[in-house]
Amino acid sequence: MFMGFFMLIFSLTAQEFPKPQMMRKFKADSLVLDTQKSDGSFKFREKNSQKWGLHQWLYRGLMTRELIPTKYDSLDFIPYNGSFTAVYQQGKVGIYLSPWVFENAVESVACQYDDHEIRLIETIPYLAVKKQDRWIWVDWQSGTEYADAPADTPQELSPPNFVSSSGKNAP
Template identity: 40%
Template sequence: MNILKYLTTKKPKQTKNLCAMKIFGKIYTVVLSIMLLNYPQVYAQEISPKTLKKIKATEIRLDENNGDGVFIARGKKSKKWGMFQAWSQNDVTQMIPMQYDSIDFFGFNAELTGVWNSGKVGIYTSPWSFDEDASQTIPCLYDDYKIFNVERTVYDGMGHYKKYITYVAVKKDNRWAWIDWITGELKTDFIVDLKNEKMPYPDFEQKTMM
């Protein structure tokens, strides 16, 4: 049936409005779906040979999970990897310098990620969370790391409330320990075997501001 004819056919006012809303809703859903499917591709197309030349890189790898223009690039001279975000060919921002053998992409809304050198991992904080203060806060000394979202009671000056706080555990010699990912200070000994047990509830306050 012709949509225009269907909408203009005499019907009770409420019925006509309801039909129009349903049709508009379906059209909007289709258009939005197409936009979301193409969203990561827009940024992939922008990372061109011109962009590689601008950042002096020979190789890139896209963050295809988030689709937000983030990619890691291997430096032409250093042969090390760094992280960047490209919104266009002329708008490329460095997030992590080209100093690492490999870099883990940031998770969704994550405050930190892992950076690797010589098979050891350190922690680098997110520019989205810390702006120009983002930096490597834990040196590349550990065998692995895990991020935990721990529910804690916090006080904001007006009252107490529940909030999930990011905590990090690091691995050494097959044992795990809590570490303050802002200061790099180990908070426990390496005593936990995560294959057979869980990390104990952290008994220290993890600051999230640098």
């Protein structure tokens, strides 16, 4: 009984990701699976535009769900239980909300910053960004800048004195 249950679970989760077929479907010249989460998410670069997008394979043929549209020069995977991730355009970084957390996920912070760092303060994620060689806080949900006390490094920033636009900083 136990061995049969193990075999059933193994056979349901061991389905091979159809990488060559996905590359053809998306006309991609590069495709990278998110091996950290094993949730079927993958990013790919479209051959003609050279732009990256993020999709989730639904484990049924070639069915996928778009997580981030194919329009960025680069992008990071959405972290496990993460509310957002970094996207990049023309050497600048922005933020894209997680569609697993937000029903209408969008680019909430435009790609206009030189660097970024996510700072966990009492388990709440805050976004520090570098702009014109100075670090400031940005509300990762609304894109509002808080530049009242810029710093030379993200570690030197005073603790943020704002709550995100939804009234909380984490879902």
